[in-house]
Amino acid sequence: xxxxxxxxxxxxxxxxxxxxxxxxxxxxxxxxxxxxxxxxxxxxxxxxxxxxxxxxxxxxxxxxxxxxxxxxxxxxxxxxxxxxxxxxxxxxxxxxxxxxxxxxxxxxxxxxxxxxxxxxxxxxxxxxxxxxxxxxxxxxxxxxxxxxxxxxxxxxxxxxxxxxxxxxxxxxxxxxxxxxxxxxxxxxxxxxxxxxxxxxxxxxxxxxxxxxxxxxxxxxxxxxxxxxxxxxxxxxxxxxxxxxxxxxxxxxxxxxxxxxxxxxxxxxxxxxxxxxxxxxxxxxxxxxxxxxxxxxxxxxxxxxxxxxxxxxxxxxxxxxxxxxxxxxxxxxxxxxxxxxxxxxxxxxxxxxxxxxxxxxxxxxxxxxxxxxxxxxxxxxxxxxxxxxxxxxxxxxxxxxxxxxxxxxxxxxxxxxxxxxxxxxxxxxxxxxxxxxxxxxxxxxxxxxxxxxxxxxxxxxxxxxxxxxxxxxxxxxxxxxxxxxxxxxxxxxxxxxxxxxxxxxxxxxxxxxxxxxxxxxxxxxxxxxxxxxxxxxxxxxxxxxxxxxxxxxxxxxxxxxxxxxxxxxxxxxxxxxxxxxxxxxxxxxxxxxxxxxxxxxxxxxxxxxxxxxxxxxxxxxxxxxxxxxxxxxxxxxxxxxxxxxxxxxxxxxxxxxxxxxxxxxxxxxxxxxxxxxxxxxxxxxxxxxxxxxxxxxxxxxxxxxxxxxxxxxxxxxxxxxxxxxxxxxxxxxxxxxxxxxxxxxxxxxxx
Numbered sequence: 001x002x003x004x005x006x007x008x009x010x011x012x013x014x015x016x017x018x019x020x021x022x023x024x025x026x027x028x029x030x031x032x033x034x035x036x037x038x039x040x041x042x043x044x045x046x047x048x049x050x051x052x053x054x055x056x057x058x059x060x061x062x063x064x065x066x067x068x069x070x071x072x073x074x075x076x077x078x079x080x081x082x083x084x085x086x087x088x089x090x091x092x093x094x095x096x097x098x099x100x101x102x103x104x105x106x107x108x109x110x111x112x113x114x115x116x117x118x119x120x121x122x123x124x125x126x127x128x129x130x131x132x133x134x135x136x137x138x139x140x141x142x143x144x145x146x147x148x149x150x151x152x153x154x155x156x157x158x159x160x161x162x163x164x165x166x167x168x169x170x171x172x173x174x175x176x177x178x179x180x181x182x183x184x185x186x187x188x189x190x191x192x193x194x195x196x197x198x199x200x201x202x203x204x205x206x207x208x209x210x211x212x213x214x215x216x217x218x219x220x221x222x223x224x225x226x227x228x229x230x231x232x233x234x235x236x237x238x239x240x241x242x243x244x245x246x247x248x249x250x251x252x253x254x255x256x257x258x259x260x261x262x263x264x265x266x267x268x269x270x271x272x273x274x275x276x277x278x279x280x281x282x283x284x285x286x287x288x289x290x291x292x293x294x295x296x297x298x299x300x301x302x303x304x305x306x307x308x309x310x311x312x313x314x315x316x317x318x319x320x321x322x323x324x325x326x327x328x329x330x331x332x333x334x335x336x337x338x339x340x341x342x343x344x345x346x347x348x349x350x351x352x353x354x355x356x357x358x359x360x361x362x363x364x365x366x367x368x369x370x371x372x373x374x375x376x377x378x379x380x381x382x383x384x385x386x387x388x389x390x391x392x393x394x395x396x397x398x399x400x401x402x403x404x405x406x407x408x409x410x411x412x413x414x415x416x417x418x419x420x421x422x423x424x425x426x427x428x429x430x431x432x433x434x435x436x437x438x439x440x441x442x443x444x445x446x447x448x449x450x451x452x453x454x455x456x457x458x459x460x461x462x463x464x465x466x467x468x469x470x471x472x473x474x475x476x477x478x479x480x481x482x483x484x485x486x487x488x489x490x491x492x493x494x495x496x497x498x499x500x501x502x503x504x505x506x507x508x509x510x511x512x513x514x515x516x517x518x519x520x521x522x523x524x525x526x527x528x529x530x531x532x533x534x535x536x537x538x539x540x541x542x543x544x545x546x547x548x549x550x551x552x553x554x555x556x557x558x559x560x561x562x563x564x565x566x567x568x569x570x571x572x573x574x575x576x577x578x579x580x581x582x583x584x585x586x587x588x589x590x591x592x593x594x595x596x597x598x599x600x601x602x603x604x605x606x607x608x609x610x611x612x613x614x615x616x617x618x619x620x621x622x623x624x625x626x627x628x629x630x631x632x633x634x635x636x637x638x639x640x641x642x643x644x645x646x647x648x649x650x651x652x653x654x655x656x657x658x659x660x661x662x663x664x665x666x667x668x669x670x671x672x673x674x675x676x677x678x679x680x681x682x683x684x685x686x687x688x689x690x691x692x693x694x695x696x697x698x699x700x701x702x703x704x705x706x707x708x709x710x711x712x713x714x715x716x717x718x719x720x721x722x723x724x725x726x727x728x729x730x731x732x733x734x735x736x737x738x739x740x741x742x743x744x745x746x747x748x749x750x
Contacts, residue, residue, distance in 0.1 A: 063089055063098055070102050074109055082106050097123055097133025104140050116144035155190075155197050168201035178207050178264075179256065188256055195259070205261025205285045257281035262317075267293035268304070275307035283310075288317040294363050295322070301342040301364075305349055312353035320344060321362040322388070346386070347372050354378065360385040367397040369404055381405045382431075387414040392440060402428035410434035415480070419489040426470070426496060436476040439486045471500030473525075478507035478532075485511065487541040491518050498523050505556075507532040510541035510564075523549040530556035532583075539564040547571040556581040563592050573599055579611040590616075590626050597629035611638040627655050631662025639663070640695075642672035653680040660687030670695035672723055682710035695721035704733040711741065719745040 066085045073082035083106055089099030100123030107115040120141035127134045155163055171187050179185050188195050199205060260283060268274060268291050289311065291304070308315070343364040350356060351372075357380055365386050384405060386393070393401070393416040401411070402421055408429040415438045425432050475493065479486050487508045494501075498521040510533075512518075526549040533540035540561035546552070552574050559582070562568050569592070580600075584593060600609045612633065630639070639659070659666065666688050671677060676698050685691055694717055698704065711717070720737065722729065729748045737746055 059092055063092060063096065066092075067098055067102055070106070074106050079106055079110060095126055095128065097127045097131060097137055099123075100127070101133060101136060101140065104137070104144070108140075108144065113144040113148035117141055117148065120144065155193055160197075160200075163197050164201040168198050185256075188259075199259045205287065206256045206259035208256075208260050208263045254281050257283050258285060261285060262288035262290075264290040265292060268299070272303070274304065275310070278307055278310035284314065286311050286314050289315055290319040290321070292319075292321045294320055296342060296364050299342065301344050302348075305344060305352060308349065308352040313355070315353045316355060316357045318349070318353060318356055318358070319360040319362075321360070350378050350381070354380075356381050358383040358385075361391075362388050364388055365391050367393050367401060369397070369400045372404075374403075377404050377406060379405075379407050382407055383410045384408060385410070385412040387412050387436075387438075389414070391415060392417065398422075399424070399428075405429065408432050410436075412436040414438040415440040419486045423489055423492045423496070425472070425493075430470055433472060434474040435472055436474075437478070439477065439479040471497040473500055474503040475501060476503075476505040478505075479509070479534075487512065490541065491515065494518065494521055499525070501526050503528040504542070504545070505530040506540075506542040507534075508541035509533050509538035510543070511538050519544050521545075521548060524551070526552055528552075528554040528556075530581075531561040532558050533560050533564055543568050544571075546573070550574050551576050553577060554579040554581075556583075558583040559590075559592055562596055569595055569599075573609075575608050577608060579613075580609055581613040582615070584614060584616040590623050594623070594625045594629050597626075598632070601629070601632040601634075608635065609633055610635060612636055613640045614642070616641065616643045627658055631658045633663060635665060636663045637665055638668040639666060640668075640670035640672065642670075652677070653684065656681050657684040660684050664688070664690070666691055668693040668695075670721070671697075673697050676704065676707070679706045679710040682707060683713060686713045689716055691716055692718045693721070694719075695723065697723045698730045698733055699724050699728050704730060704736070707733075708736065708740070711737065717741070717744055719747065721747040722749070724749055 066089050070082040070085040070089075073079075073085065083103060086099055086103035086106060089096070089102060091099075093099065100119055103119045104116045104123075107113075107119065120137050123137045124134065124141070127137065155167075158167070168187075188198055254277075260281075263286065265274070274291075289308075294304075308318075343366040344361055345366045345368070346359070346361070347366075347369050349359065356378070359381060360383075362385075365388060367386065384401070391414060393413050395418050398413065398416050398418055399421040401413075402408070402425060406429060409431050411429070411432060411434070413436070417440050419437070419439055422435060422437065425435065472493075475497070477486070477490055487510050490506070490508060491512075495517065501523055502525050504523075504526060505528075507530075523545060526545070529542075529545060529549060529552055531540050531542050531545075540558075543561060543565045544567070546555065546568070553576055555573075555577060557580075577600075582593060582596075584590065612630065614630075630636075659669075667690055669685070669688075669691060670693075671681075672695065674697055677696050685694070691714070694714070722734075724730070734746050734748065737744060
C-alpha cells in the first residue's frame, strides 16, 4: 500500500534527515492523500475515495516495478542505475520503507556497510514504527553494524617493504601519505598491527596537514604518535601524514596525535586555535612543524611563539614562511609608514624549542640575543635560515649567532649589515660547510671595527691557518648595491677556505688593485662558480678564480663580469668545464661573448662543454657571429636560450638550420620566449637525430595549426616542455600532441 504522511503517536521522536525534505517537497505525497470535501455529497465522496485508492495502487505498482528493476540492475553490478531507481522510489513515497530497504541492499552488495547504516537511519526516522518495514530496516542496520566492526588483518601476512613502501602510502591520504586532520582514516582503526604498520610506513610517526584552527581533531586523537606538523597544517616525514584544510577539520589529528611526526599548517594569520590544538593534542612524538601563510600585519608573533611551549620539547625541525600572496601584499605595504611590525624573536623560539636541529624563518625576525646570558648556547642546531626579503641582522648580531650555535653546518642570512664575523667562522662554528649571505650596503665593516677586535681576529686567523684543516664548502655572497667594500672581508674568507670550497657564488664589485695574495690562491676542489657584478664601473670580485680552479665543472657569469677586467678573456677555460650559463641582458655589443665562446671551440683537446644557457635581449636578429660561435661547439648536448623577443627574430630559422649542422650531438633544446616558434623554426630540427627534448612557448590563445606538420617530422622527440604566461596552457595543442604522438611526454606549467 502507499504510505501517506499521517504522523502517528508511535512515530519515533528522532529528528528527520534528508527524508524530511522529501516529505515537504514530494508531489505524490500530497496527491495520494484523501481530499476533504466541503459539501456532504455521498455519491461524489465515494468517487473521490475510489479515485484516490486507484492512484495509490498505481504508484504502488510503479514502486514494485522500480524495485524489481533495481534488483536486476544490482545483480548485473550496475550499481549507479540501481541507486537511481532506489532514490526515485523514495521520492515517490517518502514514508514507504521499500526505497530505503532497496538502497541499503545495494550498498550491502558493494560492501559499503557505513552507507547501509546511514540510509537505514534515514528510513527509520520517517517510517511509521508500526509498519512491518520498520523492523526490517532495524534488522538491516544491525547486520551492517556487525559487519562494519569486522576487520580483515592481512597486514601481518605481507612483506614489510610492500606494506610500508606501497600499501600504506597508497591508503593514507594523498601522494605523500599525509592524513586529513579532520576526516577519520578507517585504516588506523583496523587493529593495533595496522596502526603499527602505518606508523612504520610514515617513518616512525604520523603526518598531518592542517589548514586552519578547525581541522586538527585527528591530530589530537593521535598526538602521542605525531612526529611533525607543517601551517594550513601538514605533517612531515616519519609518521602518519594529515591534511587539515581549516579550523574545523582536525579531528583526525587529535585522534592520532600520539603517532604524528610532522604537521604542516598552510595558512596561519591570527587567532588562538594553534595553541588550543597543541594543548588538546598529546603530540609527544612531534618532530617537524611548518607554519605557512604568516602575515606580519595580522599575525600575533608573540602568541605564536608562546604556543610552541606545548610541543617544543620534542621539536627538531621548525619552519615559518610567508606565502607568495602575502609577500606581494607586504611589498605593496612596504612604502606605507606607521604599520606595526611583529617580528619572530629567534631567542624566544629557541628557549621554547631547545632541541631544534633546523630553524627556517621566512618572516620578519629579530636576532637580538642581548637579554640571554652569554653562556647560553644551542649546540644541537645545525641549520639556520633567516631569509626574509626585508629582514636585517644588525651590528653585533651576526657574531652573536656564531657564538650561540657552535654546531652550525649551514647558515643563511638575508640580510646582514656587517661582514667581518664571517672571517671568524672557523673559531666559533668549525663544522660549518655552507654560508649564504646577502649584504645590505654599509660603510666599511673592516674600517669600522676597533683596533683591538681587528688584532684579535688576525691572531685567530693565524692560529687557524696553522692547525685547522676544515673549511667551508659552499659560499654564496651578494651585495645589494654597487658601492661598499664587503669584498675586503670576502678576500680574507677566501684565504681561509680556498682549499675546501666546492661551490662559490659571488655578486660583489671589486675596487682593489694588484692583490697578489688573492690572485695567487688556488681552488683545487672548486666545481661550481657563479660571478656577477653591478655594472662596469668596478671589476667583478673573483674574476681571477676561473684560472685558478683546474677542476671547475659549472660556470655562471655575466657579460659585465667578463668585461670587467681585460685579463678575463685571456683565461683559458679548464678542460673539465661541462656547463656554462651566460647572462647577456643589457649588452648591445656581443663581441665579448663571441670571443669567449670561441675559446671552447679552439681547445686542442676534444671540446668538453656539454651544456650552454644564454640569457639575451638583442634589439635585432641574433648576430651571425654568436650563431657561428654556438654552432662551433661540436660536443654540445644541451642548449637553452631565453629572450623577450627570441622567436620574432627573422634569423631564428637560419639559426636552427646551422644548429642542426654544427651541433649533431644535441639532446635538448629550449627556446624560452613569450611567443611560439613558427614551423620554419621547428622543421630544421629534424636533422638533429639525437634530439630528445624540446621546450618552447605556447599560450592558450596561440595559433598552433602550422606546427602540426612540423612535429610529425620530429620522430626522435621523446618529451616537450611548454612555457606560458601566467600558466595559461593551450589544452587543444596538448590534446593534439597526445593524439598524434602518444609516445611524447608533455610537461606543462603547474
